[in-house]
Amino acid sequence: MAVAETDGKRRDNRRGRILDAAAVEFARSGYSATSVRDIAAAAGILPGSMYYHFASKEDLLAAVHAAGIQRIKERVRAAIETADDPWDRLEAACAAHVETLHASKDYGSVIATEFPRRHSPKLRARMIEERDDYENIFRSLIDDLPLPESTSRKYFRLALIGAMAWSIAWYRPGEDTAEEIARHIVNLFRPAAEAK
């Protein structure tokens, strides 16, 4: 769940802890409502010490975003390989997507709620690139689906990703599992394959 522990080298431990703390705070309050002091306090260091590991607050957000995308990409890629049927592959991908979004809730929440257009051109470009790269997984999964010609694959993808992303807004722990959510959502889209 946290990045800190998984970074073999002891050397990077502190950096990982700051990253985790930043993800938690950014997820809870949003980027601009979160102060460097908040993050430092959550990480157990003083504000100034953060700047040894990250050049700026913006750099810290970039690192959280990159780590979050990388993680969800890995999980989804791994999940896909467990199935052969195109619909099963999509369902596996969605389950992994929703699961990761809520399991490492902090990183997932940052990805789902920090809009690129609200950040500097430089960071915006990085975020969009990383997101596009990730969405390409779904692009190719959906390309493999046997859909009627009348169904727009573009809207299929956007609606699917939107429906999953929105779960961040309404999900309450203890109700349904991420797998159930993903299964329900995919089942909603599944009949679209047989439509004329």
Next chain:
Amino acid sequence: MAVAETDGKRRDNRRGRILDAAAVEFARSGYSATSVRDIAAAAGILPGSMYYHFASKEDLLAAVHAAGIQRIKERVRAAIETADDPWDRLEAACAAHVETLHASKDYGSVIATEFPRRHSPKLRARMIEERDDYENIFRSLIDDLPLPESTSRKYFRLALIGAMAWSIAWYRPGEDTAEEIARHIVNLFRPAAEAK
């Protein structure tokens, strides 16, 4: 599009202009990245003058949220009455929803991107209440649909609203119209009615 002009009374003109300016700034940068000075500058007044009309910055957000919800509710309610068939009514509602979300982009964007959980308990409660009230329109529209028992109406509603809300994230003016977007999305869900 703007509230300012529509408020008959001259007396409320300034209040409406501040409200519009706040919606624009909140939509562009988010609540906490927007300063009272930004809003005042956009409204053509001095920062202090805002406090004659609104008790606080938070109150201003509450007013923008309420105005946005009220507007979208009116449009959707009106759109529903143009049709009798349950699916047509849903499609009309979705078209009005997406259209309003993008037409009065500022108010719509604030609704779609300001998460209640990130605000004070008082404001959070108000926002959730207003949203629930609005979502009840869709709740009853979906109750009227002839869906197979295996289809969860709850997930149907959440996925539909999520897919529409997400359009804020990817929509670029000049590509598709709001009506086309809504039609495509509803058509994706429509086959779910005939599934076993």
Next chain:
DNA sequence: CCCAATCGAACAAACGCTTGCCCAAACCGG
């Protein structure tokens, strides 16, 4: 001439970030 409405100026607090200094562990030639 009144009073709603706005201005102009200021407030304390919080902001992102920089700087100068310090300490312990790791490293490495002799």
Next chain:
DNA sequence: CCGGTTTGGGCAAGCGTTTGTTCGATTGGG
């Protein structure tokens, strides 16, 4: 195995700026 040196990491303090908000003075239409 020693002892000097490098280096990862953190501390304490404060820089200048921006924040939300307050408030007495000022203005102008009815």
